[in-house]
Amino acid sequence: MASRQDVVALRRFGLGPRPGDLARIGDARAALIAEVEARRLPPVAGLALTTPAEIAAAFYAFLDAQRAARRVASAPQTQAPEAPPAMQTPDALQPPPALQTPQQAEPPLPQRVFRDEATARVAVALESGVGFGERLAMFWSNHFCISVAKGQFLRAQAGLFEREAIRPHVFGRFEDMLVAVASHPAMLAYLDNAQSIGPNSPAGARRGRGLNENLAREILELHTLGVRGGYTQADVAEFARILTGWTIAGPEGRLGAPGGFVFNPRAHEPGARRLLGATYPEGGLEQGRAALAALARHPATAAHVAAKLVRAFVGDAPAPALVSRLAATFRETQGDLAALALILVRSDEAWNAPATRLSTPQEFYLAAARALGRRPGFGQIAQPLAAMGQPLWQPPGPDGFSLSSAIWTTPEGVKARVEFAAAIGRLGAAGVDPRALAEEALGPLLSAETRQAVARAESRPQAIALLLMAPEFQRR
Amino acid sequence: MNEACSQMTPSRRAALGAAGALFGWSFLPRFAFAAGARDARLIVVVLRGALDGLAAVPPIGDPDYAALRGPLALAATGEGAALPLDGFFAAHPATPAFARLFRERQALIVHAAATGYRERSHFDGQDVLESGRNSPAMVESGWLNRVVAALPAGAPTARRGALGVGVTAPLIVRGPAPVLGWAPPNLPPAGDDLVRRLGDLYGQTDPALSRALARAVETEAIASAQKLGGAENRARGGPATPQGMAQIAAAAARLVAAEDGPRIAALAFEGWDTHADEGGATGRLATLLGGLDQAFAAFESGLKAVWADTAILVLTEFGRTARINGTIGTDHGVGTVAYLVGGAVRGGRVVADWPGLKDEQLYERRDLKPTTDVRAVCKGVVADLFGLSGMVLAERIFPDTAAIGPMKGLVA
Numbered sequence: 001m002a003s004r005q006d007v008v009a010l011r012r013f014g015l016g017p018r019p020g021d022l023a024r025i026g027d028a029r030a031a032l033i034a035e036v037e038a039r040r041l042p043p044v045a046g047l048a049l050t051t052p053a054e055i056a057a058a059f060y061a062f063l064d065a066q067r068a069a070r071r072v073a074s075a076p077q078t079q080a081p082e083a084p085p086a087m088q089t090p091d092a093l094q095p096p097p098a099l100q101t102p103q104q105a106e107p108p109l110p111q112r113v114f115r116d117e118a119t120a121r122v123a124v125a126l127e128s129g130v131g132f133g134e135r136l137a138m139f140w141s142n143h144f145c146i147s148v149a150k151g152q153f154l155r156a157q158a159g160l161f162e163r164e165a166i167r168p169h170v171f172g173r174f175e176d177m178l179v180a181v182a183s184h185p186a187m188l189a190y191l192d193n194a195q196s197i198g199p200n201s202p203a204g205a206r207r208g209r210g211l212n213e214n215l216a217r218e219i220l221e222l223h224t225l226g227v228r229g230g231y232t233q234a235d236v237a238e239f240a241r242i243l244t245g246w247t248i249a250g251p252e253g254r255l256g257a258p259g260g261f262v263f264n265p266r267a268h269e270p271g272a273r274r275l276l277g278a279t280y281p282e283g284g285l286e287q288g289r290a291a292l293a294a295l296a297r298h299p300a301t302a303a304h305v306a307a308k309l310v311r312a313f314v315g316d317a318p319a320p321a322l323v324s325r326l327a328a329t330f331r332e333t334q335g336d337l338a339a340l341a342l343i344l345v346r347s348d349e350a351w352n353a354p355a356t357r358l359s360t361p362q363e364f365y366l367a368a369a370r371a372l373g374r375r376p377g378f379g380q381i382a383q384p385l386a387a388m389g390q391p392l393w394q395p396p397g398p399d400g401f402s403l404s405s406a407i408w409t410t411p412e413g414v415k416a417r418v419e420f421a422a423a424i425g426r427l428g429a430a431g432v433d434p435r436a437l438a439e440e441a442l443g444p445l446l447s448a449e450t451r452q453a454v455a456r457a458e459s460r461p462q463a464i465a466l467l468l469m470a471p472e473f474q475r476r
Numbered sequence: 477m478n479e480a481c482s483q484m485t486p487s488r489r490a491a492l493g494a495a496g497a498l499f500g501w502s503f504l505p506r507f508a509f510a511a512g513a514r515d516a517r518l519i520v521v522v523l524r525g526a527l528d529g530l531a532a533v534p535p536i537g538d539p540d541y542a543a544l545r546g547p548l549a550l551a552a553t554g555e556g557a558a559l560p561l562d563g564f565f566a567a568h569p570a571t572p573a574f575a576r577l578f579r580e581r582q583a584l585i586v587h588a589a590a591t592g593y594r595e596r597s598h599f600d601g602q603d604v605l606e607s608g609r610n611s612p613a614m615v616e617s618g619w620l621n622r623v624v625a626a627l628p629a630g631a632p633t634a635r636r637g638a639l640g641v642g643v644t645a646p647l648i649v650r651g652p653a654p655v656l657g658w659a660p661p662n663l664p665p666a667g668d669d670l671v672r673r674l675g676d677l678y679g680q681t682d683p684a685l686s687r688a689l690a691r692a693v694e695t696e697a698i699a700s701a702q703k704l705g706g707a708e709n710r711a712r713g714g715p716a717t718p719q720g721m722a723q724i725a726a727a728a729a730r731l732v733a734a735e736d737g738p739r740i741a742a743l744a745f746e747g748w749d750t751h752a753d754e755g756g757a758t759g760r761l762a763t764l765l766g767g768l769d770q771a772f773a774a775f776e777s778g779l780k781a782v783w784a785d786t787a788i789l790v791l792t793e794f795g796r797t798a799r800i801n802g803t804i805g806t807d808h809g810v811g812t813v814a815y816l817v818g819g820a821v822r823g824g825r826v827v828a829d830w831p832g833l834k835d836e837q838l839y840e841r842r843d844l845k846p847t848t849d850v851r852a853v854c855k856g857v858v859a860d861l862f863g864l865s866g867m868v869l870a871e872r873i874f875p876d877t878a879a880i881g882p883m884k885g886l887v888a
Contacts, residue, residue, distance in 0.1 A: 149714075149716060149747075191751075192751045192752045192803060192805075195752050195802075195803040196802060196803060197802055197803075199802060204802070209802045209803060209804075210801065210802020210803075211801060211802040211803075212751050212752055212801055212802055212803040212805065212807070213751070213801070213807045213808070214749075214751040214752075214807070217596070217597075217808070221597050221599075227595075227597045227599070227600055227612075233596065233840070236596075383662060383663070384662075384663065386662060386711075387643070387662030387663045387711075388643065389642075389643030389644050396524070396746060397524065397525070397598060397599070397746070397749075398598075399598070399599045402644070406650075407644050407650075408644065409684055409685065409688055410640065410643065410644055410645050410655070410657050410688060411655065411656060411657035411688045411689070411690075411691035411692035411694075411695060412640070412642065412643050412644075412645070412657030412658060412659045412692060412695075413643050413644060413657070413688070414685060414688040414689050414692055415657070415666075415689075415692035415696065416643055416659070416662070416663065418666040418670065418671060418674060418689075419662075419663035419664065419665060419666045420663060421666070422664075422665075422666035422667060422670055423663055423664065447681060449677055449680045449681050450677065450681070453673060453674075453676070453677045457673065458669065462667075462669070462670050462673070465666070465670055465674075466670070466673060466674060466677065469674050469677075470677065470681075471677075471678070471681050471682035471685060474685065475682075
């Protein structure tokens, strides 16, 4: 049977125990280390559209169909029956508007892709063992966040972005994740780099367009060095010039696979650049790769990532010795993220910290669904997460959702949690003994007060809601 | 130094506030406030992402404006013309309700304004704006919360606490004074009995959750009295859409207007980071400004009964580049606008020490140069509405800002 500290650790580093987990997992530390040593996360499975090519083809077909439908709508009434625009195109992927009408109950394609990705993403988290790897994926997905609120393209790309740019590198190297993120179409669209053009490049001269600093600034400020990491406005502008040409291949596929990453030399600002005191000779795509590699190995990046990991997994109160150990390991191993994960779970600071942090809404949601053994559909995922303030792949800004515990301890946030707990309590009550469930979920953490509140509840749903809202379930 | 001292000369109401802070208001009889102070309302709206002040309130009379803004420049006449304000400045065509309030002298603009923050990070910029601190590293509380904490304990403003709209309260209202929370309902209500039992459990085991739950219950009581619950009030669109802005503003107005409701509220609208395809008279920024304008109209109608004692202050972390960037948008800048709207406002004017738009007049040859500190605006509004003294404002609300005097005469 797991000890008190074992259960705290399973909840602090993992996603919360499922029924039977506490009896099965004897040594929590060994189970956490085993997840790191497996060195890979399970694939997100069961998607209708999986590969970048499939998603891009469906997305551009959707755009074509939308345009065709608009042409029909705006065409003069007399012409419409004679020449329906859809009939003029030979594209087999594009259903004529007449065939689309019966399907209007189905949401548009970007929302369908988002729905499938979100449902599959939650399913893989609910099925994982301890869930340390999944928590790390959530951490990095938030560190390098994008938002589906930016538009249809991002809505269709958000799940793919996490599957391609984040999950493969959770136990790999920081530099590889950084390059995968910075070159992913979702990030290039989210932070506008896809449109940034060197003013002196052939495309810039011809079209009178130019730089956009957004991605360059956020890579320096949020992804690598940190806001006080020692860069200047001049560095931001130089880095933006370095990243010109990093863009998305259009639907015609002239530059590369439609919807995929492409380096467009005709949009790239020519010449050598100076960033953080180093010179990067002209080298097209390689100029950006070299700059990202240097940023990934910069000591300020090591310090920034180390401090953020400690805040996410240990607490708001600084643990300076642990932060410096993580930063030193980051520097020595050139950003080996598995090594950092092992230091975290092996450290006394992380292990012995009191369980005082309120779980984020996503952590709470997954812990509740795991405790009840539920497999929620999309509606039961999207709505509660949004109501509790942490909608999936939709942070308020490029800095992601807050890691602070205090920020979630608000009247409105607690109210939304109670409403969710009441709703999932009603759904999950059939055939459940809430008293046994409380022991399964919390083991030695279960307080006498909570045990009594659960036992005295007026109904099964109410007992489950009280258990999920108990301080020892909410805090980790 | 002399100038700073003269700006701190306390008004009668302000002197009352300072004495109260000294002797402890809770021991004074309540009629002391009823006689002197108005029962004022203040709503602060934070626009996250950095509003382009040159687009929201274009200086169309500036000879360098049109060339500088290129394809995004607004004109005084023709289709999509900007709405006239004072001949030099105009309002964006998506903000007719604001322009009407301006004509009715119930709205003003402070232009070329900024906090003391001169870097260009959104997140640090917002922290400085909301914490009222000089450095982004200190975020333990927000200045609007400290206003409530500094008020006499018996005054209605202090008794009711501050309202933070949204699932997570904006930093500007977080802190030691009580914070109520409200957001458009998304889930069915939990049931009173469950909430009562949970309150008992938290009372025995978790003071922080206990406080949060108690305040949620308190706000819920006001909200249901104002008929803000129920399916018809479900969240529409969120704070980055025009419908969401209008809905949030209408609900905040009803809560703040209620006799037993909070007197001070903060909310945030998002999406102002217009790096690409910002648009001119129509387009991306115009859509957002239209949402802000609908919010002004919703505030006006929801707060009608107390409008004469209401001020709505709209702030953003910094401005955007004066020139258009390579993607027909604007990057992070410095100087921008603040809106001040409400029946209590001495409106009908644009307050600006206009720096000009020539290359050498721009901050770092790049951004609108800030000539007014928005903290002077915040201090002026708070001093006039709630009678806080310049000293309290310079030490507790905006620490270490004695050199920045409250701007006078913003509130009638």
